[in-house]
Amino acid sequence: MNKPLLEIKGLRKWYGAVEVLKGVDCTMAQGEVISIIGSSGSGKTTMLRCINMLEEFQDGQILLDGEAIGYEEHPSGRRRKSEKEVARQRALTGMAFQQFNLFPHMSAAQNVMLGLVKVKKMGRDEARTLAEQWLGRVGLAARADHYPGQLSGGQQQRVAIARAIAMNPKLMLFDEVTSALDPELVGEVLQVIKGLAAEGMSMLLVTHEMRFAYEVSSRVIFMNKGVIGEEGDPKEMFVRPRTERLAEFLKTSSFQ
């Protein structure tokens, strides 16, 4: 078997005295699409945010393509890597956020270009070409020079996805990317994600869209109270949940 793309071992995280991740272990292969589901407060978003160090974690290890993320072991103990090194590692993953988080003072194209120019050190012309290409891929070629304030929520989210994908990440992280959208705009964003999945992009999605998780993911992880409660093939899990907790969760969620 190939070396896994992502390995999470014994991941633990506290906010002050509250333990939100209580030892998460998980392995993901290249090209997998994994949906993380669970009720709010179960730790799914926190887990996702640890993978690109938007959250610090206190114990355990995250390996991306064999590389330890965020921390290194020293004889004197565990130490956070330098800001520069953490920034470099963050660029290995791409992330799309619930609230899109576009840079409001930049056009759609400039949003996509910023990382290419500043992080990938690409020339402006080359970056612009690539930005237009990716904006085209998410169906927004005609909106390249629009500002976030001039775009609908669904369009903003598609720009945000283009911005992340253009960086050519090894792994895409989606954090409830449709939760802030009006229902009629959800479809256009899911369509984009589906397209990326079909092309073999490795993806981890925190989502409340059970139907989508069912259809698109190769695997589903059910987070419950800071640990993985259950995981497996969605076709199997959603129909025959093994645990009481998942059965209950599925009952209260929109999946039927």
Added chain:
Amino acid sequence: MGYTLNFSAVWRSFDLLLGGLLLSLELAAAALAIGAVIGLAVAFALAGGPTPLRRAAGAYVTLIRNLPILVLILFTYFALPQLGVRIDKIQSFVLTLAIYSGAYLAEVFRAGLLSVPRGVKEAGLAIGLTPMQIRTSLILPLMLRNVLPSLSSTLISLFKDTSLAAAIAVPELTFEARKINVESFRVIEVWMVTSALYVATCAVLAALMRALERRLAIPK
């Protein structure tokens, strides 16, 4: 009441007033340039620096805001030479005004920094920008747009405060006006014209700042 307004003495010395006004503007510009750097550094320290730095920044802002600017001007001008620092009165005044305005600008900038959404910074981190790149490409441009209205009033205050340089005989507008006043005895005329020059300049500054605001406005 037999006072007839006679502006001829003022017009004869008008170039002195204009020269003074020009110097006032230069003093304000120099103080703003230095004060903005101080203000930015202090604002970043206040908004998220390590604890000792944050305390030091807080102490600076508190100290300066509780000192009358005239006391600060006289202190710098008379005390520094005693300590062996030799600077001329213009440098001394610019330095004082910069330190003074730095404290006010720090508060303006700090409010601006807090107004930048956390999500924007996180998105910057997520694409691999370093904290310094996030400051220069995201936080500063957004913060500056947010603070322009209050920056405008700080800039006008700063310009008006240059009149205090007259206290240490810097030949700016107020100093020149007083000189013409003493030499010509046309008290009312001199101060009327001088006031008009201050008001007109402030109006122009405010208009320029509004134009800048419109230019930098994010399209919606």
